[in-house]
Amino acid sequence: AAAPPPPLKVNLHTIPKPELSALLKSWGHPPYRSTQILKWIRDRGASSFEEMTDLPLKLRRDLEERAAIGSLVLDTEMVSKDGTRKRAYRLGDGQLIESVLMPYEDGRNTACVSSQAGCAMGCVFCATGQMGFARQLSPDEIFEQVARFASELRAEDKRLTNVVMMGMGEPLANYRNVMSAIRRMNDELGIGSRRITVSTVGVVPNIRKLTKDEMQVKLAVSLHCSDDKERTALLPANGRYGGIDELLSAVREYVDTTKRRVTFEWALIENQNDTPEVARDLGNLLKRHGLRRDMCHINVIPLNPTGGFGGGPSGRKRVEGFVTTLEREFGISATPRMRRGIDIDAGCGQLKAKVKKREEREAAEANTAKDALVDESAADELRSFARESSAPLVPPVVGVYEDENDVEVAEEEDPLAYSGPSGIVDFSLHDSALDLDEEEGHVIHDEFNKDEASRLIALVQGSFPAPTSVAAPASAAKEGQIADVPAVVDMPKKTTTITDDEAVRKAKRRRKKLLKNLKMIGNLRELERNGKVLNDEQRAKISKEDGWRAEVESLEHNLK
Known part of the structure; x- marks a missing residue:
């Protein structure tokens, strides 16, 4: 019988405090212990129950058996020279997601977290968009990414100040789970709503839903183009949700209703969307839709190159020219952003792509090693065969006999029998090598051509060294008779495994x-x-x- 699955464990990074208190009480422990446990995890960054020295030993043993400090398994972590930390977590079903922590010199620490495993939006310049969509993340999986960074920073006497939903996936395509996780970030981790930004490529119905939501989070729109045709080519979801005009109408409703400024993300691609003319098109587009310049901000960032997209990042002069045009001619604030973690491929989906390539390479190396073992085994077999065959060869005497159905034949004197030294190569025909009765009604005549048989035997014998001491049988000296001895050898194996x-x-x-x-x-x-x-x-x-x-x-x- 198959072994039972391991018991499910409580995730202490994501369980709400009231639920933990009730659970501890059911285990026979005082409910107030929940405060101590969560303090160890969220304030001190504990990664094992042995560290929780002010808890009774029995409680620690129960926690070891029934609980876990997080469900996300760290697969890879990379640290940039600018301090950016990027992680690839493996989920319970084997999917990979990414989280990034970006420290700034002014004391801010911003977590960039994923909302989906993969993404269905298909943005051609994005590493995640090139992978396709796997599944939605649960509220716990989203919240835990933030909770881990928050607890680690507190252990260093620092705090997580900002969260941006700009990792893998389209946050507004997972609206319910994202907003559930954000409420917990606000309530349990003390991160203010206005320090949390939700990014979208333009899922218009859910921008309108966000407009009515009580959570006062910020909105960022990945715009990147001011022309519908060009934007649809880069972001296929543009056409799916009605194009730029429909998107900016929803953004205008958001700004007018919430009184909150909106940010437009603009990835600068060299010689494609980074000229002063394109900046003017963008300024006129926002002006046409009645978006006040003090309620708009443009985040300009040179493209993070990916293997699946041929475009490259704009140079510094082109970035400055784009920003200057927006500010001087339209009064729209624009900030050129530094590409964080560029030396560790910190762009969305890039670490996951690297991990997948590593896994494919390791699998290929494992297959190569397996093939090498097979080859070595075959070589050993050949060497063994060579040793066994090193004795002088004796020329074969070809025999023809019937062995069908292994019928026993009564022993009687055979006029062609050979009683000399053993040096005869026996053989039989493999049942799949030749089928003489394949056609029904076809008859094989038993006429024996002695001349032809003699020629074939001479041909075989001439291919081997002469025997040292093999006397011809007396019965073979008679004219017209051929030494004919029953024999068996293995024929070549079948060339196909399709046998049944x-x-x-x-x-x-x-x-x-x-x-x-x-x-x-x-x-x-x-x-x-x-x-x-x-x-x-x-x-x-x-x-x-x-x-x-x-x-x-x-x-x-x-x-x-």
């Missing part, structure tokens, strides 16, 4: 899957011809095309 009905079914299923993959590759090539930029995963699939075609041909050959 089950193997045929497996081969057909495999062929069907391969043909489906090849059709998908054809579709990817068509998209590429039409200007679609393929991501690394799609290119990896295309690289397998030749191997898959060869496998299909082999399967079809063996299925005939």
Whole structure:
């Protein structure tokens, strides 16, 4: 019987204090211990129960058995020379998400956290958008990313001051879970609503929902283009939600209702959206939609390059020219942002992509090592065979006999029997190597061509050194007789593993899957011809095309 699954453990990073108190009481411990436990975790950054020295030993043992300090498993952490910390966490189902902590010289510490595993928005310059969507994160998974940074900073006598929902995923496409997590950040971690920013590519219905929400969080809109056609090419979700005009109408409602300033994010791509002319288009666009210049702010940041997008970051002069045009000609404040953690690929989705590549490389190395072991085993077998075959060879005498169904034949004197020294290579025909009765009604005549048999035997014997002491049998001296001895040798193995009905079914299923993959590759090539930029995963699939075609041909050959 299969082993029972491990018991579910309480996540002490995310359990609300009232629930923890009730749980402790059910375990037979005083409810006030919840205050001590959460103080250890959230104020002192404890990572083990042994550190909680003011708790009774029995409580610590119960916690060890029934609770866990967090559910996110740290897979990779990188620290930049500017102090930025980027982490890749592995979730319970194996998905990877990213979190970033950015310290600033003025004392601010900002956490950038993920709201989804992957993203469905498909922004072509974003590493996460190139991966596609896996699933929504739960409120606990979102909250824990923030709680971990907050507890670690408190252990260093620092505090987490700001949170931006700008990690992996589209926050407003996971509205309910994101807002639930934000309420807990506000209530339990003491982070003010106005220090929390929710970013979106423009999910218009949920911008309107956010406008009516009681949480006074800030809104940031990833705009990047002032032209609908260009924006849809970079951010495919633009067309899905009605285009730029519909987006800015929703933003205008947000500003007028909440009286809060909105931030527009603008990733500068060299020679694409970084000219003074584009800055003027942006200024006129905001002016046309009635967005007051004191209620708008433009965050300008050079693009973080990714492997799946050919564009590059704008240089300093082009950044300054863009910002200056907005400020001098339109009075719109714009701030060029420094790219944080650029030396550790801190852009959204970049660390996850690096981890996935590492895993693929390790898997390939493991397969190579496995193949090497197989090759070495085969080499050992060949060396063993060579040692066994090092004795002088004796020329074979070819025999033909019947062994069908292993019928026993009564012993009687055989006029062709050979009683000389053993040096004869026996052989039989493998049942799949030759099927003489494949066609019904076909008769094989037992006519024996002595001349041809003599020629073949001479040919085989001439291929080996002469025997040292093998006397020809007396019965073979008679004219027209051939020494003919029953013998058995192994014939070559079959060249296919398709030997029964089950193997045929497996081969057909495999062929069907391969043909489906090849059709998908054809579709990817068509998209590429039409200007679609393929991501690394799609290119990896295309690289397998030749191997898959060869496998299909082999399967079809063996299925005939």
